[in-house]
Amino acid sequence: xxxxxxxxxxxxxxxxxxxxxxxxxxxxxxxxxxxxxxxxxxxxxxxxxxxxxxxxxxxxxxxxxxxxxxxxxxxxxxxxxxxxxxxxxxxxxxxxxxxxxxxxxxxxxxxxxxxxxxxxxxxxxxxxxxxxxxxxxxxxxxxxxxxxxxxxxxxxxxxxxxxxxxxxxxxxxxxxxxxxxxxxxxxxxxxxxxx
Numbered sequence: 001x002x003x004x005x006x007x008x009x010x011x012x013x014x015x016x017x018x019x020x021x022x023x024x025x026x027x028x029x030x031x032x033x034x035x036x037x038x039x040x041x042x043x044x045x046x047x048x049x050x051x052x053x054x055x056x057x058x059x060x061x062x063x064x065x066x067x068x069x070x071x072x073x074x075x076x077x078x079x080x081x082x083x084x085x086x087x088x089x090x091x092x093x094x095x096x097x098x099x100x101x102x103x104x105x106x107x108x109x110x111x112x113x114x115x116x117x118x119x120x121x122x123x124x125x126x127x128x129x130x131x132x133x134x135x136x137x138x139x140x141x142x143x144x145x146x147x148x149x150x151x152x153x154x155x156x157x158x159x160x161x162x163x164x165x166x167x168x169x170x171x172x173x174x175x176x177x178x179x180x181x182x183x184x185x186x187x188x189x190x191x192x193x194x195x
Contacts, residue, residue, distance in 0.1 A: 009137070010084045010085055010086060010087075010130065010133070010134060010136070011085065012133075012134060013082075015082070016075075016082075016133045016134060019073045019074040019075045019133070020072065020073060020074075021071060021072055021073065021074060022071070022072065030072075033071075033072055034069065034072050034135070034138075037068060037069060037070070037071045037072055038068050038069075038138060038142075040067075041064070041067040041068040041142075042142065044067055045064060045067065045142065045146055046146070046149065050063065051063070051064060051146060052150065055143065055146055055147060055150065056101050056104050056105055056108075056147075057101060058094065058097055058098065058101065061097070061126075061131070061139075061143060062077045062078070062079075063077065064139065064142065064143060064146075065077045065131075065132055065135065065139045068135060068138065068139060068142065069134075069135050073133075073134065073135075075132075075133055076132075076135075077132075078132070079093045079094065079131050079132065080093070080130070080131065080132055080133040082133070084130060084133075086127075086128075086130050087128070087129060087130025087131075087136075088128070088129050088130065093129060093131050096125075096129045097129055097131060100122070100125045100126070100129065103121075103125075104118065104121075104122050104147075107121070108151070115148065115151050115152050116148075116190050116193070116194070117186055117190060118147070119144040119145075119147050119148045119156070119193070120144070120180070120186045120189045120190045120193060121180075121186060122140075122143065122144055122147055123140045123141060123143065123144035123189070123193070124177060124180040124181075124186070124189060126139070126140035126143060126144075127140050127177060128181065137163060138163075141156075141158055141163075144156065144193070156193040156194060157193075157194065157195060158173075158192070158193060158195075159172065159173060159192055159195050160195070172192055173192055175188070176188040176189040176191075176192045177189065
């Protein structure tokens with residue numbers, strides 16, 4: 001199966017595709033299958049006692065990714081072992097993730113930023129680390145939503161569009177992430193998250 005990755009996404013190589021569980025043959029089938037799994041994971045995540053206490057932990061984040069993609073990918077919830085077009089080296093995933101999680105705990109305890117900015121920074125750094133072979137954007141958006149829901153009782157709209165497809169909304173989202181890469185301005189990302 002040949003998968004057409006949208007701009008800014010990690011292309012699926014042959015090794016990653018070997019982890020595909022169902023016998024899917026088109027990008028459309030894969031999108032639909034993953035969306036159904038994510039919908040089930042969403043219901044689970046919003047009611048999970050485990051995530052209420054362990055969202056800001058490596059095990060909690062791996063569990064979230066696994067629940068989102070466990071019926072699609074054999075490697076769901078497991079850190080990637082290969083270099084990708086974005087993200088830190090595989091050897092530094094755990095270290096960078098540990099630093100992020102401690103940062104988030106500090107920001108929450110000391111209210112260093114607004115809750116929206118904490119969620120935006122959490123989302124951005126998860127995408128930047130890119131811990132899994134695939135699904136990092138969707139996973140990090142849900143993680144940010146869960147964080148906001150736990151602390152503010154709300155979730156974001158994320159442009160109210162499927163961001164896996166090429167288009168103006170995805171371009172705006174990628175541009176906001178690149179601005180945040182400079183570690184100076186999270187406002188465009190926050191605006192997009194709320195749009």
